[in-house]
Amino acid sequence: MxxxxxxxxxxxxxxSRSVSIRDVAAAAGVSYQTVSRVINQSPRVKQSTRxxxxxxxxxxxxRPNRAARTLAGGPIGSxxxxxxxxxxxxxxxxxNGIEEAAxxxxxxxxxxxxxxxxxxxxxxxxxxxxxxxxxxxVIAHDRIGARALAAVPPGVPLAAYVETPVGDEAxxxxxxxxxxxxxxxxATRYLLxxxxxxxxxxxxxxxxxxxxxxxxxxxALEEAGGPVPEPVQGGxxxxxxxxxxxxxxGDPSVTAVLCGNDDLAVGVIRAMHEAGRxxxxxxxxxGFDDMPQSEFLTPALTTVxxxxxxxxxxxxALVGPFLDPxxxxxxxxxxxxxxxxxxxxxxPAPSR
Amino acid sequence: MxxxxxxxxxxxxxxSRSVSIRDVAAAAGVSYQTVSRVINQSPRVKQSTRxxxxxxxxxxxxRPNRAARTLAGGPIGSxxxxxxxxxxxxxxxxxNGIEEAAxxxxxxxxxxxxxxxxxxxxxxxxxxxxxxxxxxxVIAHDRIGARALAAVPPGVPLAAYVETPVGDEAxxxxxxxxxxxxxxxxATRYLLxxxxxxxxxxxxxxxxxxxxxxxxxxxALEEAGGPVPEPVQGGxxxxxxxxxxxxxxGDPSVTAVLCGNDDLAVGVIRAMHEAGRxxxxxxxxxGFDDMPQSEFLTPALTTVxxxxxxxxxxxxALVGPFLDPxxxxxxxxxxxxxxxxxxxxxxPAPSR
DNA sequence: CTGAAAGCGCTTACAG
DNA sequence: CTGAAAGCGCTTACAG
Numbered sequence: 001m002x003x004x005x006x007x008x009x010x011x012x013x014x015x016s017r018s019v020s021i022r023d024v025a026a027a028a029g030v031s032y033q034t035v036s037r038v039i040n041q042s043p044r045v046k047q048s049t050r051x052x053x054x055x056x057x058x059x060x061x062x063r064p065n066r067a068a069r070t071l072a073g074g075p076i077g078s079x080x081x082x083x084x085x086x087x088x089x090x091x092x093x094x095x096n097g098i099e100e101a102a103x104x105x106x107x108x109x110x111x112x113x114x115x116x117x118x119x120x121x122x123x124x125x126x127x128x129x130x131x132x133x134x135x136x137x138v139i140a141h142d143r144i145g146a147r148a149l150a151a152v153p154p155g156v157p158l159a160a161y162v163e164t165p166v167g168d169e170a171x172x173x174x175x176x177x178x179x180x181x182x183x184x185x186x187a188t189r190y191l192l193x194x195x196x197x198x199x200x201x202x203x204x205x206x207x208x209x210x211x212x213x214x215x216x217x218x219x220a221l222e223e224a225g226g227p228v229p230e231p232v233q234g235g236x237x238x239x240x241x242x243x244x245x246x247x248x249x250g251d252p253s254v255t256a257v258l259c260g261n262d263d264l265a266v267g268v269i270r271a272m273h274e275a276g277r278x279x280x281x282x283x284x285x286x287g288f289d290d291m292p293q294s295e296f297l298t299p300a301l302t303t304v305x306x307x308x309x310x311x312x313x314x315x316x317a318l319v320g321p322f323l324d325p326x327x328x329x330x331x332x333x334x335x336x337x338x339x340x341x342x343x344x345x346x347x348p349a350p351s352r
Numbered sequence: 353m354x355x356x357x358x359x360x361x362x363x364x365x366x367x368s369r370s371v372s373i374r375d376v377a378a379a380a381g382v383s384y385q386t387v388s389r390v391i392n393q394s395p396r397v398k399q400s401t402r403x404x405x406x407x408x409x410x411x412x413x414x415r416p417n418r419a420a421r422t423l424a425g426g427p428i429g430s431x432x433x434x435x436x437x438x439x440x441x442x443x444x445x446x447x448n449g450i451e452e453a454a455x456x457x458x459x460x461x462x463x464x465x466x467x468x469x470x471x472x473x474x475x476x477x478x479x480x481x482x483x484x485x486x487x488x489x490v491i492a493h494d495r496i497g498a499r500a501l502a503a504v505p506p507g508v509p510l511a512a513y514v515e516t517p518v519g520d521e522a523x524x525x526x527x528x529x530x531x532x533x534x535x536x537x538x539a540t541r542y543l544l545x546x547x548x549x550x551x552x553x554x555x556x557x558x559x560x561x562x563x564x565x566x567x568x569x570x571x572a573l574e575e576a577g578g579p580v581p582e583p584v585q586g587g588x589x590x591x592x593x594x595x596x597x598x599x600x601x602g603d604p605s606v607t608a609v610l611c612g613n614d615d616l617a618v619g620v621i622r623a624m625h626e627a628g629r630x631x632x633x634x635x636x637x638x639g640f641d642d643m644p645q646s647e648f649l650t651p652a653l654t655t656v657x658x659x660x661x662x663x664x665x666x667x668x669a670l671v672g673p674f675l676d677p678x679x680x681x682x683x684x685x686x687x688x689x690x691x692x693x694x695x696x697x698x699x700p701a702p703s704r
Numbered sequence: 705c706t707g708a709a710a711g712c713g714c715t716t717a718c719a720g
Numbered sequence: 721c722t723g724a725a726a727g728c729g730c731t732t733a734c735a736g
Contacts (some may be wrong), residue, residue: 018484020729029666031707036731044705068729070419071712075731086451087444096438099465108480110430112450128460131418132370158476238648245634264644269706270648293615293645296622352443383723388715396721419714423728427715456710484728 019060019190024201026153028056039064040074063293066108070133076157076323078102079316080110080129083139088236089291090261090308094139094161097312100103106317107323110134111272120337126151135159135319140175146207147175157322161315164212176320176335182339183304184216187258187286189224190340195349196256198226202234202268205217213288234264241267243301249275251347255283255349262287262294262303269299272330280347290341299344371412380408391416392426405528409524418460422485428509428675431668432462432481434500435491440588441643442613442660446491446513449664457668459675462486469496477672478503485672487511492527498559500524509674513667516564526670528687536568539610539638542692544576546636547701548608553583554596554620556612556640565640569610586616591659593619600635601627607635607701614639614646614655621651621697632699642693651696659688 021039025032030049038053039047045053056062066077079102085091095111102109112129114122126148131138136156141147149160152173160175184201191199198227201217214231220227234240241264248254249272259265265287272283279285279299287294290305314335360653373391377384382401389397390405397405408414418429431454437443447463454461464481466474478500481488487509491500492501501512504525512527536553543551553569566583573580586592593616600606601624611617617639624635631637631651639646666687 022729026469032730033708033732034706037706038643040731046705049705061481064731065423067419067485068712069731070418071423071714072729072731073712080460084439086448087441092439092444095463096465099438099463100467103467108432108462109464110460111447111451112461115452115454115455125396127415133419162524215634238645242648266645266648270650270652275649293590293618296594296618297649298622298625374713384714385724386722389722390716398721401721417713420728421715423730424713424715425728 015273016197019062020064020065021062022239024053024056024060024062027060028052039146043238062165066133074133076133076135078110078134079107079137080112080131081139081317082112082114082125082129082138082145083238084114084142084144084148086111086113087196089263089289090141090306091139093308094312094315096228097309097314098137098316099312100309101313101316105320105323114144115150117147119147122148123151130156135322137161137315137319138345142205143207145344146269157319159315159318161195161311163207166208166210166212176314176318178306178311178336178338180338181212181216181219183288183306183340184213184258185220186216186340188217188220189290190342191256191258191284191286191346192220192224192226194256194346195258196227196284197253197349199256199258200248200254201231202241202257202259202264203231204234204247206265213260234260236261237341238263238267238270241265242271244268245271246275248272256346257283257285259285259287262289262291265294265301265303265345266297266312269297269301279345284349286346295343297345302343302346305339305341310334310336359677360559365571370417370588371414373414376405376412376414378463379412380404385653418485426485428487429458429488430460430462431489431671432464432483432486433489433491434464434466434477434481434497436466436494436496437588438463438465441615441641442493442658443491446658446667448662448666449661449666450489450668451664452661453665453668454571457672457675464497466500469499469501474500475503482508487674489513489667489671493559494557495559496655509671511667511670512606513663517527518560518562518564524581526620528670529664530663530688530690532690533564533568533571534567534611535640535658536694537572538568538690538692539640539656540569540572541576543608543610543636543638543698544572544578546608548636549605549701550578550581551608552581552600552606554586554593554600554609554611554616555583556586556588556616565612586612586615588615590615590622593617594623596620597623598627600624602631608698609637611637611639614641614643614653616648617655617697618649621649621653631697634702636698638692638698647695649697654695654698655693657691657693662688664684 021032021035024035099109114125138149138160140160140162141148156171162175162177164177164180188199232244234244245268265285277283287301287303290303293300373384373387376387423469451461466477490501490512492498492512492514510525514527514529518528540551584596586596597620617637621637629635639653639655644654646653
């Protein structure tokens with residue numbers, strides 16, 4: 001009952017033929033090549049004839065045909081985003097930032113989700129994402145994204161959002177990252193500073209064995225000379241945080257838990273609650289992301305704010321050099337710095 | 353420090369010329385028209401020559417050029433999604449469902465966010481979203497989306513996700529909706545059944561003055577003969593729920609609050625908590641959506657589950673008739689039914 | 705500064 | 721069942 005059908009019986013109908021540069025040329029009394037020059041911001045057009053053409057474009061409601069432009073070898077006019085996910089907070093915001101920047105620069109954005117981690121599915125997704133006239137942005141912060149990034153052949157206009165690289169920062173495609181290591185280091189130090197003997201870590205999936213968030217957490221622990229517990233590998237969702245939390249809750253020596261994202265923290269907190277361990281009196285929990293909900297939870301979540309929208313904008317800026325030099329210039333975007341937001345879910349270590 | 357630059361100095365480089373149907377034709381020893389027939393599933397090709405061509409395609413790694421296909425008047429090969437948002441849970445899931453279904457059917461998906469509600473911005477967004485060879489899907493569940501939908505000229509291959517229509521369900525573009533009215537009605541009845549004298553409503557933005565969720569809530573209230581308080585107009589985010597909650601918390605007659613989404617419910621619950629009104633002992637709160645976090649909150653959120661991913665798939669299925677009849681058939685997708693998930697945030701009305 | 709040419713990679717008719 | 725033609729709407733050279 002909640003769907004209405006088509007009113008016409010014509011399948012696969014096409015919009016009526018739209019106005020072309022020839023129509024514009026005729027209206028303006030010039031050749032169509034001149035129209036092409038005008039829409040491509042060529043400087044080699046007399047000011048007065050430019051006005052004539054512009055007026056005709058306006059009158060006729062002309063819009064250049066993207067397919068024709070691409071086919072004729074025009075400049076890149078779109079970006080497609082290859083991502084393992086569109087609904088998780090960080091991915092959704094990154095996509096949003098890319099779309100916003102792309103739209104501002106006059107570019108279309110395509111999206112393709114990397115659903116499976118089968119090798120063939122990944123190479124197929126990459127192959128389909130590569131099209132003449134479009135640049136590629138890969139969200140490669142986890143394993144599947146990283147594998148897709150690795151599968152992009154050379155020569156493709158490309159940028160990526162990656163995990164903090166370990167060493168070899170030069171070479172490869174242009175990319176941005178958040179300083180995961182420092183963020184985790186800072187959050188861990190904060191908890192240690194609250195008097196906790198050690199900090200447990202529930203990790204989100206990583207693109208590498210040696211995740212840089214894990215590295216930052218470990219570094220802080222080692223510096224402080226505290227014990228370094230085995231990190232718990234979690235997924236992305238609250239449920240896996242909950243499962244990790246149930247295990248952790250049973251261990252009385254656990255008094256502080258750092259979580260790879262806020263969703264995990266929500267799950268850990270729930271598990272602690274069910275186990276009768278009050279937050280933060282018995283256990284302190286810190287997340288990553290600062291989702292819109294986090295500040296309104298009870299207890300309000302102490303978390304590391306990560307500005308993914310800004311990161312998305314920065315990512316788009318990276319493909320700027322590949323794009324039409326005559327379009328809207330793409331300003332380099334400043335990269336966001338992670339910021340610890342102190343709220344209610346972490347407190348002093350319980351006295352023994 | 354967290355960005356690496358380009359390694360080559362060549363701006364706007366293009367991928368090296370890829371293999372065309374002529375290359376395939378040469379390799380297979382046929383004319384390029386025959387190759388065209390093969391890739392378009394034409395039945396008028398001898399089985400043996402089809403095999404020849406297919407083998408050549410495989411060998412050469414041929415992929416048809418989308419721009420050329422579109423320009424030559426081939427079938428629709430992509431959908432672009434026009435949406436007011438990509439990061440809110442419902443929108444993100446709907447987009448995800450569309451992308452998933454589109455990918456399965458072999459279609460590219462584009463996305464364009466309706467950022468501003470200025471008339472010009474909307475018509476401009478619509479105009480840019482309409483391109484030869486692409487169908488349009490408009491997420492029109494709120495005012496800005498509905499205005500964009502209204503601005504789509506006739507003749508464009510189009511489908512939409514809309515609010516439950518009031519009466520005139522026939523005519524117009526094909527569209528899907530969730531039964532908002534019944535869902536709100538059911539949730540309100542549930543609260544009433546718990547002994548609450550009335551139920552307050554904090555609404556999400558709607559595409560119409562007379563939102564059907566509001567109508568369902570009102571209908572349940574009127575049926576029960578209880579008082580019908582003025583609905584509170586909220587936004588999408590927890591903060592506006594929090595603000596509404598602060599006002600509601602001050603009114604002792606408020607014992608049950610229905611919220612237009614889970615984010616709003618999170619904000620209301622926080623406000624109640626701060627005002628010293630325990631949930632659900634003093635106030636019951638019910639949300640809409642059932643986000644992944646909701647079941648792990650404390651109290652776990654009682655909410656109406658809305659399957660937006662399925663809705664997205666159903667929405668894509670609606671553009672099926674416009675698409676290439678020779679591609680993967682797009683099966684009609686069943687529409688999700690809202691389902692009340694009873695958890696901890698609603699309980700019996702407090703005794704007076 | 706402006707016009708006429710050639711061609712991008714395909715797809716539909718149209719012939720055989 | 722298969723081939724040769726014309727053209728989709730643009731863009732880059734090339735001429736003037």
